[in-house]
Amino acid sequence: MSPGTEGPTEFSVLMPVYRADTPERVRRAAESSTVEQERRPAELVVVRDGPVPAPLQAELDRLARELPVPVVRVDLERNVGLTAALTAGLARCRHDVVARMDADDVSYPRRFAVQLPVVEAGADVVGSSMHEIGDDETRPLALRRAPVGRDEILAVSRRRNPLSHPSVVFRRCAVEAVGGYEHVPLGEDYWLWARLLHAGADVRNVAEPLVGYRVTTGAYERRGGLPMFRADLQLQARLRGIGHIGFLQWAVNVAVRAGYRFVPTRLRELAYRAMVGAQRR
Template sequence: MALAEPLTPPELPARFSLLLPVYAGDTPERLHRAVESNTVEQTRAPAEVVVVQDGPVPPELDAELERLVRDSPVPVRLVRIPENRGLAHALRTALPSCSYDVVARADADDVAYPRRFELQLPLIEAGADLVGASMHEIGDDEGTPLALRAAPVGAQRILAVSRRRNPISHPTVVLRRSAVERVGGYEDAPMAEDYWLWARMLHAGADVRNVAEPLVGYRVSAGSYERRGGYRVLRAELALQARLRALGHVGFLQWATNVMVRGGYRFVPVRVREAAYRLMVGRRNG
């Protein structure tokens, strides 16, 4: 009599790393809050935190980093980069230090809501390569959202939005490191390293999803929308659009539209720029 096939054990819940970059402009208080909200306050916590220090930091921030390594109930590993080289370099350097294929991103001044990973991890476990979410804009008072950045939901919607703007909010992302590495990882793309990575993943057929519920409080300051304008940002935008066209992610007409609309956006008054951006990503889904 033939032996019965052995039962396949159920898939274990994914253990995952939290990857969080820090640089000289961050503060000890907000770093502490970011780590706390992404670990001990989560209904489903990461197994480790990998903090990448992008260049020298002030003594107070360095002391907080040392305290986290020493005292955090979730193990913290610190990757130090001697010189500030920017976000893409920091993430490219630190990603291999993550112990798990599933990696969640967080920024050092944002706040994660308690059910963030409880809602995102099941999608990864179901086969997604990358999962983002909607997020709130917040100021000093994290309990009073200033605006909603609504994420496009559904594969076709995400792909369509990606031809016009970034469809995934970087501080909300949970990803598979192997899927990121298959398309070459984080590459230098001034002010658009995340968008450029998502576009390459989508173009390669990656399973990219969003959770409609806001899962992160994203801190904005008085200068946040000012920094979205000017010639330096325009140059970065034109370089990105050229890359998207060369990749085949956008055609000529979409490229021309993006250059005119997104280029012109860089030179409207700040109040108009803020209103236009919040209308685009907040009041309508895409």
């Protein structure tokens, strides 16, 4: 809906699911982003990224039958990865405004009531701050503060990802105008935001934490090692290639990530939380 158009904007929620997700958390994610919302979406688009265990398949079938919000199923025969799964799901969304949801996170009830008016006022992408949560979602582990305002978002984007992917609502037409999701190992979202910013899109964050981001056992351990650093190098090369960062910022970013990927896990956790502005509760 363009600014000034009468009536509320209808929107889709896009949620990919794959074999490692659990039925309980998928249901929690689905319900929190639909029936528990003060402003409900018009549909939930669930992308099953390849075969899943029988209990998870049964849960997906139950959600399609029982949720009062329409569920659109996109069942992919094989696991194609997040980038391709999101692209397939976007093609099935009926609405231009799309909210991302991860299958093990929690959307807080005010999420879309806060974000949709910002989109309706003209924004192309709107993210938010997030809480890190564990098994008990009522006891946040840390707060990830999102940069707010275009100048801060731009400045942060030259050092790290300025938006938290599980928190965003975006206009599909703006995303498609810069080429949509492109495969960049472990960085498809950061690369998308950088291209949108480079193209002059209206990219925003709200300061309020609107999502509970699930931090699982071993999450920070998996962020280390040579494969992760190689992915960093590929993304930084792309950012430099479009002129989003210069040589000096590229060198600083690579040096920071080289240290981060190869330190002990506990130090990596502290460093990552500091980098993304997370404060322990």
